[in-house]
Amino acid sequence: MKVKFYGSALKYTGGMVSVNMDPKCCPDLHALINELAKSFGEDFKQLILGGETWLVLVNAASVKATGGLNTKLKQGDIIEVLPIIGAG
């Protein structure tokens, strides 16, 4: 499965726009974030878990509607991490 990063998320990935992950070690979103935190650090993990400033999509659907961090993942899934919409 593939994880894609957009916008200011790239600050936490060192500019890496996507990464391939093995679904065996990431059965759900929470496990995936823990796995990514090994490469990108605790700041990345805390930001996603904070949940207020990031939008996470699995196969183009917001995880808000599929169980949040408990959303199940499988081979071939595309996970996207985007900043939430803000205006002022």
Added chain:
Amino acid sequence: MLNEKFIRVLYIDLETEKIRIEQREDLLKYLGGVGVASKLLLENIKSDCKPMDAEQPIVFAIGAGTYVFPVLTKTVAMFVSPLTGELGESYAGARMGMTMLMAGYDALVITGKAKKHSYLSISTNNVTVKDARAIWGLNVSEVGQYIREKERHAGHADGKRSIVYIGPSGENGVSFACATVDTYRHFGRMGLGVCMGSKNLKAISIYGNRSIPILNHKKYIKLYQELYKKCTATEYMAKYHDAGTPENIMPLNKSGGLPTRNMRSGSFEEAGRICGESFAQKNLVRKMSCTGCPVGCIHIGMYRREFDKGHEYEAISVSYDYELIFALGTFLGVANTDAIISLIHEVEELGLDAMSTGVCLGWATEALEKGYITEAETLVKLRFGKAEEYRKAIEYLATGTNSFYQALGKGSRHASSIYGGEDFAMHVAGNEMAGYHTGYGSLIGAAVGARHSHLDNGGYSFDQSMEEFDEDKLVDMIFAEECERCMTNSLIMCLFARKIYDRQTILDALDSIGFELTNEELTEIGRRVYKTKLQIKKALGFQQKGVKLPKRFFETPSMNGMLDEAVAKSMIRKYAAKSDLLLAENSDES
């Protein structure tokens, strides 16, 4: 007024050239900013006259904390909107707030019509109506250059002066003409530019050089440093500095909330070419801040334009953000960053609101496609994605070239009422839509919001955060946030910073500069200000229950799926009932 127990109001009558200053204790209960401006507008509107009548007022006000704390940078303008026919409200940053404070005025009330084309020169001890006949008809950048040269103050840096000015659109009666502030900021929405033009007022220059002591310096500096750190060293504001609001393009596109091609769709297949990262890589040349802000969210983009044959080129630079990219990009199907910057440059020079311009042209493109109008009227073959045709149309719009463009210059609601195609004229109560088709929050928020803006109550934000749609709860949240923003816009803070300025921070900040308020009093101020706005809207004949939304909102799936017109109507009715209750409250006279 900082360190004083009154609000200092400068009244200017352009017709008689008489001025007066009032120091009003009674306005303190409105705190400042939009609170004070709303009260002054209510006192001075002529509800039986048209928006552009000479007697209608234009009000400017700064907030209770303007320039004193980080990110409290904006000035509010209030007027009767020629676009919607009711309450007009718009905000701009740059240097204006700082110069009003330094000149010694919390608010300006401008009435009457100058006998000839004029501009205003305002300083601490002097107000002069000056001859502007030489610059009438000039584009925005030319006017800025002229006023900057004329309004020099010996021995003082130009940074203590701010200039508000209009382009040809404001002179030619375009209902959504904007007013530019210090080159890169704007009172963009609802037609302040045409209100100034109708008063023969091309520009306002404000210069201030007072020195104002901070009385509780120890407390103030401690709080200032904490706020500064929050603004610059935390995640709160990072994205606004980084790629800026154009970051919105990708999440909106991915989730289906990005209005595209006159909102036939909620996603744009070319979004990746015009997203925040693309603008940053191809066009971004620098970032700027409003005076008093450490964030640097103003993104300046540049492109090279061939203006004549024979290898004649010039560099064009404009400020860009999400709303402009939506209105002149996705909404028109334009998928090239240079082309979008060239369209932004065109609306800038002519003094148009970019959002209304893009949305009106989106309607015109579809109306031409469907045969409601012909090329004899549009003069160019408007097609989604064709920027050069849009560039010409923008010029026709600003100059009112023919009766079609004159009608379009009064907004998409007006034009579609004449030519047809009302179902796909994407306005909300007369104000062209913002770039969020996120769900009931954004749609109902704009329908009932005081100025029909996404920023009245941040409905789009609830569409993202609400776990499960609950009609009553959402209505309550929108109403509460509208009141809250009436309070925060009385400070006036940049809305990017709303998470930095929580209630306790606001109370501490106000306390350090002499405002002793309680949390309950802040709530009361918000409700008082909103009630005043509702009184203005009522006086001008507006009814929330009467808002009719174009069918397209219910035909194109939003970020949260397809919206139901019956649910939308029900929410508007429920919200209107809450507004009526607030209006009927007599515990605190506005």
